[in-house]
Amino acid sequence: MKTITIKDIARELNLSTSTVSRALRDSSEIGIETKARVLELAQRLDYNPNPVALSLLSSQSHDIGVIVPEIANPFFAIVIAGIEDVAFAQGYHVVIYQSHEDYEREVLNVKHIANRRKDGLLVSIATATTDYSHFKNLHERGFPIVFFDRICEEIDTHKVLVDDFEGAYLATEHLIKQGCDRIAHVSGPDHLLISRRRLHGYRAALLDYGKPIQDDWVVSSSYDAKNSLEIARKLLTRPDRPDGIFASSDNIAIGCHAAIIEMGLSMPDEIALIGFSDLPISALLNPPLSSVAQPAFEMGRSAAELLINLIKNPGKYTTPISNVLKTSLMARKSSLRKPV
Amino acid sequence: MKTITIKDIARELNLSTSTVSRALRDSSEIGIETKARVLELAQRLDYNPNPVALSLLSSQSHDIGVIVPEIANPFFAIVIAGIEDVAFAQGYHVVIYQSHEDYEREVLNVKHIANRRKDGLLVSIATATTDYSHFKNLHERGFPIVFFDRICEEIDTHKVLVDDFEGAYLATEHLIKQGCDRIAHVSGPDHLLISRRRLHGYRAALLDYGKPIQDDWVVSSSYDAKNSLEIARKLLTRPDRPDGIFASSDNIAIGCHAAIIEMGLSMPDEIALIGFSDLPISALLNPPLSSVAQPAFEMGRSAAELLINLIKNPGKYTTPISNVLKTSLMARKSSLRKPV
DNA sequence: TATTTTTACGCAATCGTTGTCGGGAACCTT
DNA sequence: AAGGTTCCCGACAACGATTGCGTAAAAATA
Numbered sequence: 101m102k103t104i105t106i107k108d109i110a111r112e113l114n115l116s117t118s119t120v121s122r123a124l125r126d127s128s129e130i131g132i133e134t135k136a137r138v139l140e141l142a143q144r145l146d147y148n149p150n151p152v153a154l155s156l157l158s159s160q161s162h163d164i165g166v167i168v169p170e171i172a173n174p175f176f177a178i179v180i181a182g183i184e185d186v187a188f189a190q191g192y193h194v195v196i197y198q199s200h201e202d203y204e205r206e207v208l209n210v211k212h213i214a215n216r217r218k219d220g221l222l223v224s225i226a227t228a229t230t231d232y233s234h235f236k237n238l239h240e241r242g243f244p245i246v247f248f249d250r251i252c253e254e255i256d257t258h259k260v261l262v263d264d265f266e267g268a269y270l271a272t273e274h275l276i277k278q279g280c281d282r283i284a285h286v287s288g289p290d291h292l293l294i295s296r297r298r299l300h301g302y303r304a305a306l307l308d309y310g311k312p313i314q315d316d317w318v319v320s321s322s323y324d325a326k327n328s329l330e331i332a333r334k335l336l337t338r339p340d341r342p343d344g345i346f347a348s349s350d351n352i353a354i355g356c357h358a359a360i361i362e363m364g365l366s367m368p369d370e371i372a373l374i375g376f377s378d379l380p381i382s383a384l385l386n387p388p389l390s391s392v393a394q395p396a397f398e399m400g401r402s403a404a405e406l407l408i409n410l411i412k413n414p415g416k417y418t419t420p421i422s423n424v425l426k427t428s429l430m431a432r433k434s435s436l437r438k439p440v
Numbered sequence: 441m442k443t444i445t446i447k448d449i450a451r452e453l454n455l456s457t458s459t460v461s462r463a464l465r466d467s468s469e470i471g472i473e474t475k476a477r478v479l480e481l482a483q484r485l486d487y488n489p490n491p492v493a494l495s496l497l498s499s500q501s502h503d504i505g506v507i508v509p510e511i512a513n514p515f516f517a518i519v520i521a522g523i524e525d526v527a528f529a530q531g532y533h534v535v536i537y538q539s540h541e542d543y544e545r546e547v548l549n550v551k552h553i554a555n556r557r558k559d560g561l562l563v564s565i566a567t568a569t570t571d572y573s574h575f576k577n578l579h580e581r582g583f584p585i586v587f588f589d590r591i592c593e594e595i596d597t598h599k600v601l602v603d604d605f606e607g608a609y610l611a612t613e614h615l616i617k618q619g620c621d622r623i624a625h626v627s628g629p630d631h632l633l634i635s636r637r638r639l640h641g642y643r644a645a646l647l648d649y650g651k652p653i654q655d656d657w658v659v660s661s662s663y664d665a666k667n668s669l670e671i672a673r674k675l676l677t678r679p680d681r682p683d684g685i686f687a688s689s690d691n692i693a694i695g696c697h698a699a700i701i702e703m704g705l706s707m708p709d710e711i712a713l714i715g716f717s718d719l720p721i722s723a724l725l726n727p728p729l730s731s732v733a734q735p736a737f738e739m740g741r742s743a744a745e746l747l748i749n750l751i752k753n754p755g756k757y758t759t760p761i762s763n764v765l766k767t768s769l770m771a772r773k774s775s776l777r778k779p780v
Numbered sequence: 781t782a783t784t785t786t787t788a789c790g791c792a793a794t795c796g797t798t799g800t801c802g803g804g805a806a807c808c809t810t
Numbered sequence: 811a812a813g814g815t816t817c818c819c820g821a822c823a824a825c826g827a828t829t830g831c832g833t834a835a836a837a838a839t840a
Contacts, residue, residue, distance in 0.1 A: 102581070105826055116790045121828060131788055148555050152496045153826035156795045161492075171536070172517030180511070184538070193552060196511070196536040198524070212533060215488050241442070325724055358724040384665055384698040386726045445796055456820045461798060471818055493796035496825050 104147045113137055124149075155217055164407060165213035167197045167206060167223040169250075173323075173351070174379045175396050176224065179248065182400020183222060190408050192219070199226035201322075210234045220244035220407045225252055227289045227322065244410035248403040250292055258406040259422045260399050264294050267392040267427035268301025271346050271374045274390070274429055276309045278437045280344030280372050284317040284335060286328055286356060288348040295320075298348050298376065317342055321352050328355030336363055336371070343371055344435075350375040350382050350391055357385055357434065372435040387433035395425050444487045453477055464489075495557055504747060505553035507537045507546060507563040509590075513663075513691070514719045515736050516564065519588065522740020523562060530748050532559070539566035541662075550574045560584035560747045565592055567629045567662065584750035588743040590632055598746040599762045600739050604634050607732040607767035608641025611686050611714045614730070614769055616649045618777045620684030620712050624657040624675060626668055626696060628688040635660075638688050638716065657682060661692050668695030676703055676711070683711055684775075690715040690722050690731055697725055697774065712775040727773035735765050 106124075110117045115134070123130045123138035124147075130138075141147075155161045166183055168176040180196060187194050195218065199206035206226045211234075213221055221238070223245065232252050239245050239255050248260040275283050285302045288295035299318065306313050319335055321328040328347065332355055335342070347353035353375025357367075365371050367387055375382060378393035402423050410418075446464075450457045455474070463470045463478035464487075470478075481487075495501045506523055508516040524534050535558065539546040546566045551574075553561055561578070563585065572592050579585050579595050588600040615623050625642045628635035639658065646653050659675055661668040668687065672695055675682070687693035693715025697707075705711050707727055715722060718733035742763050750758075 106828095107826075117827075118791080118829075119789055121826095122789090125828085129788065134788080148551075150496075150557075150826050151555055152492055152501075152557055153795085154828085156490075156492045156496050156797095156825090157827060157829095159795075170517070171511040171520070172514050174512050177510070177512030180538075181540075198520075200521075211488075215491055217490075217492055325720070329724070354721070354724055358726070361726040380665070381694070381721060384669070384694055386698070386701040447796075457797075458799085458821080459819055461796095462819090465798090469818065474818080490796050493825090494798085496795090496827095497797060497799095499825075 103150070104145045105150065106147070109138060109141050109145065109147060112141060159217055160219055161217050162191060163193045163195050163216070163218050164220045164222065164404075164411075165195050165197060165209070165216075165218040167199055167209050167213075167221070169199050169201045169224065169226050169323075171196060171198055174381070175249075175350075175377050175394070178396035179224075179400040179403075182397040182402075183404040184400075185397070186401050186404035186408070192408065199229075201227040203228040203231070207234045210238060214238055214243065220246070220411045222246050222248060222403050222407055224248050225250040225292075227292060230291060242415065244407055244414075246403050246407040246410065248399055250294055253293065257420050258403075258410065259420070260403040260406065260425070261294075261422070262394045262399070262425045262427050264297035264427075265301040265304070267376060267394070268298035268346065268348075269305045270301075270427065270429045271376065271390075271392050272302045272305035273309070274431060275344040275346060275372055275374060275435060276305065276311060278344070278368065278372055278435055280342075281311065282314075282317070282340065282342045283311065283344040283346060284319070284342035286331060286335070286345060286347045286352050287318055287320050288323050288352070290320055295348055302346055321348075321355070323349050323351055325351050325355040325358070328352040329358050330355075332356040332359035333363075336360065336365065341371075345371060345373050347373065347375045350377040350379040350389065353382070353389055353391070354385070357389060368433065368435050368437050372437065374431075374435045378430050383430075383432065385434070390432045390435040391430050393428045393430050395427075399425060443490070444485045445490065446487075448485065449478060449481050449487060452481060499557055500559055501557050502531060503533045503535050503556075503558050504560045504562065504744075504751075505535050505537060505549070505556075505558040507539055507549050507553075507561070509539050509541045509564065509566050509663075511536060511538055514721070515589075515690075515717050515734070518736035519564075519740040519743075522737040522742075523744040524740075525737075526741050526744035526748070532748065539569075541567040543568040543571070547574045550578060554578055554583060560586070560751045562586050562588060562743050562747055564588050565590040565632075567632060570631060582755065584747055584754075586743050586747040586750065588739055590634055593633065597760050598743075598750065599760070600743040600746065600765070601634075601762065602734045602739070602765045602767050604637035604767075605641040605644070607716060607734070608638035608686065608688075609645045610641075610767065610769045611716065611730075611732050612642045612645035613649070614771060615684040615686060615712055615714060615775060616645065616651060618684070618708065618712055618775055620682075621651065622654075622657070622680065622682045623651065623684040623686060624659070624682035626671060626675070626685060626687045626692050627658055627660050628663050628692065630660055635688055642686055661688075661695070663689050663691055665691050665695040665698070668692040669698050670695075672696040672699035673703075676700065676705065681711075685711060685713050687713065687715045690717040690719040690729065693722070693729055693731070694725070697729060708773065708775050708777050712777065714775045718770050723770075723772065725774070730772045730775035731770050733768045733770050735767075739765055 110120045123135045184194050197209040246258045251259045321331045374390040376392045378391040382389040450460045463475045537549040586598045591599045661671045714730040716732045718731040722729040
């Protein structure tokens with residue numbers, strides 16, 4: 101893999117590397133004729149500056165790292181698309197990492213990002229993570245970090261999230277208005293902030309409408325369909341079967357959906373179901389799944405904007421912004437008992 | 441972001457940088473005592489070698505680039521997991537790029553990978569790509585490339601794919617055995633090799649079993665559910681409605697699935713449906729979707745192994761390997777008319 | 781014509797690390 | 811005691827590019 105360097109051009113043209121470098125950057129202290137010769141040859145040889153050398157010199161990479169739990173999760177995939185949208189326009193490249201919900205992997209990814217002199221980090225925390233010191237260290241050393249969706253409260257930096265409480269409230273309220281009395285909640289892992297906030301929203305709605313709050317109607321699942329399928333099976337075979345389920349994510353809802361069908365229960369009449377995130381697949385289920393839509397693309401855009409701002413104004417302390425985005429209710433057949 | 445370098449250690453210990461470097465690499469020409477002092481301080485200061493400097497020196501990065509059309513596609517997400525599995529074990533890091541099925545983006549990604557001195561490239565080609573010169577250039581300069589799934593026939597390098605013909609044949613044969621007579625095929629984009637091979641498998645099965653082959657029963661869709669939903673709607677309203685559909689991918693099948701439900705047709709009795717890829721979501725649909733399973737994880741593993749082999753034996757010309765993996769039929773309710 | 785200014789370029793240091801070479805000190809050999 | 815090893819370590823160059831500084835020649839000025 102012989103690549104063309106500035107030296108090759110210098111040798112060919114009997115110039116010094118400094119002259120070539122300056123000619124390429126269109127410096128005013130290089131003769132017009134010389135510039136033309138250099139530019140022509142560079143073009144012809146398809147010269148590309150070596151970003152590694154540049155990175156070593158400037159300790160900047162123009163790369164930003166993104167850590168998500170799983171790229172297979174469409175929500176994160178869309179967020180990443182939003183990040184790429186902004187980053188690309190600003191001349192940054194996005195390097196994607198997966199934690200696979202694993203703490204060790206997350207730590208490793210963070211190290212890799214710091215070592216490789218990435219200019220900044222966007223991260224949504226893994227389920228397994230309870231110790232945030234790998235982020236804290238980086239943050240304290242002045243490394244730009246922005247959290248999105250699964251944020252870390254303990255670290256004082258920009259964050260982008262949705263109003264999980266409100267979204268959950270809306271979803272639960274919707275089930276109540278559809279005539280549900282016994283509403284269960286399949287929540288996400290307890291220690292994730294988003295899980296807890298959605299749980300609170302659910303509780304608040306029940307309380308406001310005078311519906312019964314039963315602790316054993318709240319069951320916890322990991323954020324994937326396989327796990328929630330099993331959990332929903334158990335939930336639905338209980339004597340006091342709920343007549344409505346608010347699932348903490350669409351993945352969880354998809355598992356519940358499958359369990360409800362499997363058991364031959366009618367949806368929404370016997371059980372109404374609503375999820376959270378509004379993944380593209382949800383509307384294609386049978387019956388189509390109701391969900392609380394999150395502006396995933398916008399979340400990515402906002403996070404990237406905040407990060408790049410942080411990168412471009414190093415040192416300058418700005419009070420951290422928490423950008424809370426609005427959710428919206430997508431009512432579909434899985435929860436719509438009365439025709440609209 | 442002050443980071444510890446080898447110089448800091450050298451200064452502190454009154455040694456030269458070369459000595460420190462060798463001590464850290466446990467060279468035999470450094471005194472045991474000196475080594476111990478260096479190691480202790482390095483540990484205490486949390487010294488990490490700068491990979492950028494190393495990369496500049498060795499023109500190796502220990503990073504391999506992966507370009508896929510969309511990370512949101514679970515098939516590719518699983519392939520990437522397989523790639524990471526092997527790469528990680530061999531000390532390589534995987535950097536993920538998305539082409540978003542766009543030619544320009546793909547070219548840009550390739551450039552980025554080459555410029556950043558990635559050690560190799562794993563790629564599944566974008567739908568929009570018809571000109572392969574960006575890959576050819578790289579390949580001719582000796583850059584290690586391995587294609588997977590959506591391969592490029594024109595380039596003489598390792599490839600990993602599944603037996604698309606056989607998979608399609610199996611799927612079609614299955615529909616025939618379930619009593620379907622008028623079997624349609626919703627294919628992928630025509631210029632993708634995998635689309636064409638699956639189409640051929642479909643045709644061959646119809647031919648072998650003496651079923652009618654009608655050109656207007658083959659309709660082309662892009663590899664996403666939204667597009668195929670519309671296409672399936674048209675297909676199903678035609679007077680000579682098919683009684684079986686083989687979809688070229690699960691995403692396409694999901695669109696067909698939604699259309700069939702939407703039109704109130706019974707599945708599998710009025711229309712049997714089978715897809716290709718066996719995405720995790722497929723088994724959770726209602727009715728569960730039959731599909732041709734591809735060993736996605738294994739495909740990723742194999743591709744990564746071949747690539748790392750290529751990287752570690754530079755120059756040494758080895759005849760390119762095409763690793764063709766086997767598919768397997770996952771028959772579920774969407775196509776199973778007779779109880780098993 | 782003598783002096784200053786401008787033009788146009790080269791030298792060398794720098795980023796962090798490694799490999800080549802060279803050399804002083806201590807030890808061993810005869 | 812002179813010469814040969816061995817052991818430890820430092821100086822230097824290199825990877826590719828940028829940049830402050832120095833300077834010869836040309837141009838402008840006095």
